[in-house]
Amino acid sequence: xDDLERDVAExxxxxxxxxxxxxxxxxxxxxxxxxxxxxxxxxxxxxAFVVCGAVVVGVAGARNGSDPAPAAVAVAPPSAVTIQRGLxxxxxxxxMALGSxxxxxxxxxSVGSDGASEPRGGVWTAGPSVVVPRRVQSTGAGSLPYLxxxxxxxxxxxxxxxxxxxxxxxxxxxxxxxxxxxGRDRFYTERGLVVxxxxxxxxxxxxxxxDGPTRTILVKGLLKGFSYPLAFVSDGVKTWQVDVRSxxxxxxxxxxxxxxxxxxxxxxxxxxxxxxxxxxxxATGAERSVRLPAYESSSxxxxxxxxxxxxxxxxxxxxxxxxxxxxxxxxSYADERGPALAAGGWLLVQAGDVYKLSRR
Numbered sequence: 466x467d468d469l470e471r472d473v474a475e476x477x478x479x480x481x482x483x484x485x486x487x488x489x490x491x492x493x494x495x496x497x498x499x500x501x502x503x504x505x506x507x508x509x510x511x512x513a514f515v516v517c518g519a520v521v522v523g524v525a526g527a528r529n530g531s532d533p534a535p536a537a538v539a540v541a542p543p544s545a546v547t548i549q550r551g552l553x554x555x556x557x558x559x560x561m562a563l564g565s566x567x568x569x570x571x572x573x574x575s576v577g578s579d580g581a582s583e584p585r586g587g588v589w590t591a592g593p594s595v596v597v598p599r600r601v602q603s604t605g606a607g608s609l610p611y612l613x614x615x616x617x618x619x620x621x622x623x624x625x626x627x628x629x630x631x632x633x634x635x636x637x638x639x640x641x642x643x644x645x646x647x648g649r650d651r652f653y654t655e656r657g658l659v660v661x662x663x664x665x666x667x668x669x670x671x672x673x674x675x676d677g678p679t680r681t682i683l684v685k686g687l688l689k690g691f692s693y694p695l696a697f698v699s700d701g702v703k704t705w706q707v708d709v710r711s712x713x714x715x716x717x718x719x720x721x722x723x724x725x726x727x728x729x730x731x732x733x734x735x736x737x738x739x740x741x742x743x744x745x746x747x748a749t750g751a752e753r754s755v756r757l758p759a760y761e762s763s764s765x766x767x768x769x770x771x772x773x774x775x776x777x778x779x780x781x782x783x784x785x786x787x788x789x790x791x792x793x794x795x796x797s798y799a800d801e802r803g804p805a806l807a808a809g810g811w812l813l814v815q816a817g818d819v820y821k822l823s824r825r
Contacts, residue, residue, distance in 0.1 A: 545823035548591045548598070550815075556585050557784065558598040560820060561624075563768070564617030565655075565809025567593045567822060570624065572604075572612045574784065582784040584609050588624050588631075593822060602631070602639060611648050613764065617808075618654030621674060632659060632675035640675045653691035660696055660709060662688030669696050671709045682712045692729035692769070699723050704736075718750070726776075730769030730807075733793050737767055737776065744774050744793060755798060760787050770807030773825050777804045788814065792825075 550557045552573050559582075560571040569591045574582040586609055589598040604612065604626065611625035620635040623642075630643025630652060645663035646652065652661035659672040666687050672679040684707050686700030695706045697717065704720035704727065707713070717734070720727075724736035735744045742755045760778035768775045777788040786804035790812065791797075803815035812825040 545821040546593050546596060548596050548820040548822055550598075550818050550820060552589070552598060557582075557818070558589055558591065558820075559584075559784075560591075560804075560806065560813060560815070561612075561615035562617045563806040563808040563811060563813045564619075565811070566619075567809070567811045568617050568622070569598075569813060569820070569822070570601075570615045570617045570622050571598070572615075572624075576784045580783045582782070584612055586612060588615075588622075590622065591820075601633065614651050616652055616654045616659070618659070619657055621654045621657065621659065623652060623654050623659055630659070630661065632672075634675035638675070642672050642675065642679065643670075644679065645670060645681075650688060651690075652688075653696075655691065656693040658693065658709065660688070660691045662698075666700070669698065669707060669709070682707060682709065684712075684714055689724060689727040690729050690734075692731070692734070695729065697727050697729065697734075699727070719752075726765060726767040728767040728769045728774075730774075730809075731771055733769055733774060735767050735769055735774045737765070742767070742774070742776050742789075742791070744791060746793070753796060755789065755791055757789065758787065758800070766806075768805075768807045770812060770825060771810045773807045773812055775805045775807040775812070777806065779804050786815065790814075 548569065552558055556573040556575050558571055559574045560569050562570040571589055573585045573587050573589060575585050576582045586604040586606065588601040588604060590601050591598040601622065608626050611627060616623040622633040624631050625648065626641065628646055628648040629641050630646055631639055632642050633639050642659060643661060646661045647664040650662050652659065657674050661670050663670055663681060666685055668681040668683045669688055670679055670681050684698055684705065686698040686705065688696060689699050690697040694708050694710050696709055698705045698707055701723050703722055704717045704724060705714045706717050721736060721738045724738055727736040732747055733744055734747055735742060740757050742757050743752055745752045757776055765776065765778045772792060772794055774791045774793060775788055777786060779786040788801040788803065788805035790799055790801060790805060801814050805812065805814040810824050812823050814821045
């Protein structure tokens with residue numbers, strides 16, 4: 466995505482309109498356009514998709530005084546828990562969120578003979594000790610366009626219900642929150658808080674769990690990521706980090722003014738601009754850049770765990786995808802033949818009809 470596309474997307478998404486388009490429409494159009502452009506000018510990238518564990522190359526040098534990035538090395542796949550994707554009626558579980566405790570939250574899809582997938586709704590959960598997904602709640606047909614993102618935190622699970630959010634807390638009660646959520650941006654939960662951006666970029670809402678009070682931090686811009694206690698907000702001019710405890714904000718040093726994607730974890734913050742993934746050590750400020758392959762994806766996402774950063778894309782119409790997994794400890798990366806998510810010490814990778822959940 467070039468500067469013009471980013472500017473247009475930012476302006477469109479910050480306008481408050483009476484009849485908003487379907488969730489994620491602008492992002493999907495721009496993502497597909499950018500993906501096609503990258504494929505045309507980087508045909509060689511097509512050969513870079515290899516199974517995790519093979520050697521890959523192309524890590525750019527480190528910046529800001531850090532050591533040069535080492536050559537990519539073979540990464541031995543760790544032992545993993547196998548989570549079944551098969552559900553009743555021939556449907557398949559599709560993971561949407563991964564928690565730092567290994568909890569997986571997702572929905573169901575049906576896959577036709579041509580490999581195309583269609584959302585079927587419902588909320589399901591799995592994890593290290595729940596290898597057959599368990600239904601949490603049904604969802605109405607009107608919620609299908611919004612079931613493109615979910616969030617898992619400390620005993621809190623959140624999913625969309627139209628332009629509101631459903632929140633399942635430790636007491637097992639599902640409550641409705643999310644006043645002012647646009648339906649087009651991601652929301653987050655961590656340390657018992659649920660965080661979302663208010664429609665039109667008019668502030669960051671912070672709810673204390675599923676049944677506590679909600680307050681709004683008045684900051685202009687779009688919520689791009691959250692890692693307690695910092696919310697990351699882009700106003701098209703700068704990227705800000707906002708402390709949700711106090712409301713204090715400061716510019717993220719050397720961050721792009723309008724990143725395509727941004728995510729943070731306990732040890733690193735990562736963002737994507739165009740074809741480049743930048744990973745910054747939150748303790749030292751050292752940065753590394755990874756050139757991204759050209760994914761033909763309906764949606765791309767960055768997730769950050771304790772030791773790995775994942776750039777993942779779902780197939781435009783199918784049931785698969787691709788992911789690049791970067792190990793911040795070694796500076797090496799490997800490509801996966803399936804979408805992936807990272808959180809805490811966990812890595813989740815789709816492998817055909819199952820998910821592999823491993824400690825990383």
